[in-house]
Amino acid sequence: MHLRNHLAVRDVLRRRSDLRDRYGAVKFELSRVPSIGMDAYLAGKSVVLQEVLEYSDLTKNERASIRGLNERS
Secondary structure (H helix, E strand, C coil): CHHHHHHHHHHHHHHCHHHHHHHHHHHHHHHCCCCCCHHHHHHHHHHHHHHHHHCCCCCHHHHHHHHHHHHHC
16 A cells, blocks of 8 residues: 555656645655654645645545554554
């Protein structure tokens, strides 16, 4: 599932420059927080990541599974 997730994100970001820019901006801002841990980083990008995945070819169940993994982080 992880590989399918990564490829889906990649494919959407290649097609949608608006989402690519938003996703990049969120990741950049999170990277500027010196003490951010992995859990906070994943949570911080989760909202935009879920939006990106809405434009992917993943099924509703696959997107829900990914959302569940991110929420547990």
